[in-house]
Amino acid sequence: MEGPRSPESHEWTRLVDFLNANLRQNEQWPITSEYPTALTANNIHNMSIITEDEKIIAHAVLKTLIVKTPHAVFKVGAIGSVITHPEHRQKGYSRKNIEKCIELAQKQECDLVILWTDQFDFYRKMGFELAGFDYNYLLEKSEPVKNNQLRFVSGNNVDPEALQRLYSQHTVHAVRSTEDFRQFLKIPNTHLFTAWNQNNQLLAYAAEGKGADLTNYVHEWAGQVDVLMDLFRYIRNQKNETLTVMVPSHSQNMRRHLEQGATLAHQGFLGMLKIVNTDALLAKIKKAFRAEGFDKIVLEKQESHFVFGFGTDLYTLEHESDLVQLLFGPMNINSLSFVSDDTRYKLSALLPMPLWVWGWDSI
Incomplete structure (x- = not known):
């Protein structure tokens, strides 16, 4: 077994054949035509494969997106086409490829990664959580x-x-x-x-x-x-x-x-989200609050937990999954009865922040 790694240029045709055979075997078109900006040779450096005896047996791809919102600009890595050949499943290969995509997203300074799936428990083990709105x-x-x-x-x-x-x-x-x-x-x-x-x-x-x-x-x-x-x-x-x-x-x-x-x-939900650059993401959101006149908003990671609040009125979140739902929904700050009225009022000025990936950009 070799990988996870990015494919070499000479492996491109074999990779497309692998994806077609495992993801679009009943269709009359290649899967590359469905995702022309993600599954393209120009994005080969953002693909992750695992091979055995020079045969591709597992794959995942990352597509980076710059998402503009009224208050901040986020760099989001969309992960898709996660597939392992049926004869090689239950060996952790998909997990390895996803971890490679997350690593690629971190190196490219993405704030978040997103994917669309119904295998919620599988991805929660890697730190993803259902978040956002749809x-x-x-x-x-x-x-x-x-x-x-x-x-x-x-x-x-x-x-x-x-x-x-x-x-x-x-x-x-x-x-x-x-x-x-x-x-x-x-x-x-x-x-x-x-x-x-x-x-x-x-x-x-x-x-x-x-x-x-x-x-x-x-x-x-x-x-x-x-x-x-x-x-x-x-x-x-x-x-x-x-x-x-x-x-x-x-x-x-x-x-x-x-x-x-x-x-x-x-x-x-918008999808399953995972924060991959906590400090940068929280800095962007605090900057957005300051632009609205709230310069004492606290959003910080401290050791194994997260602190949020306003001024000296602070609260703790134990899990990153709670943080991503607080920042982008569906957690509603006004429903958190343990938070003071004044802090709820200030945080709800921007939270949850709007985030959306239009259909042609999803992978």
Whole structure:
């Protein structure tokens, strides 16, 4: 057994074949086309493999994202495509590859790592915890479009720069290039829907589906909320199936509109998060508090525990999993009855901090 290590360039073809055979054997497209910015030769240095007799038997990949929020900019490492060949499972190889990805994230000064999984207990043993927010709204009934001045188009032949302009208006988003959008538009089973005004100006877009995942899920959208609501109605009517719209917690205006005609199907978590650079992360958050006029916020790691509070009014968290939920949710500072009213008021000015990874960036 050799590894975990990054693949060599001459192993790229074998790696893609391994991933296709173990993750997409029933699909007509290579998995690299689903994750064009993560599973690419340009990102080979962020992949971790284990080999035996020169055969790849396990893999995981890290994709770094710069996530902008209103109060701070976070560097987030997304981990995905974690797989071990069936004949080599239960030997700890996936754990080794994930630990390698975490090490790579630390070397690249990521604040956090995130992954999406249903194997919660497995990842909790490595320090991950369910955190953040995710709201899913069901559009079950067909409804007529309200603004008949809009023109709707189904198709991926859209200027990536126009999409990027709308996307960059989000208060929380990962930094993307125009080329990123160009690659995302090529993902199999990705269906882009757009809304235009009478002057052929793009007002909104919504993406449904992404390769083998997210069918009938609008996992990404941008534009004016009232236009988006009509666009969602158009998609629902076109597909003639129940449509689920994924919404971050901080998109309160969108959530209010959806709550008027949709069913809240699920209030869940953004994903499983792990802090990989505690000092840097806490420094960013304290800086954000100072910018809001709260210069006595305490967020510190002390030996094996964490201290938070305001001034001399301090409290202790024993576990990092509690800290990540305090910082990004779903822990609500106002629900902590043991914290004084004044400290709760000050901490709730920014906590939980908004964090979101839009669908095309997830791996």
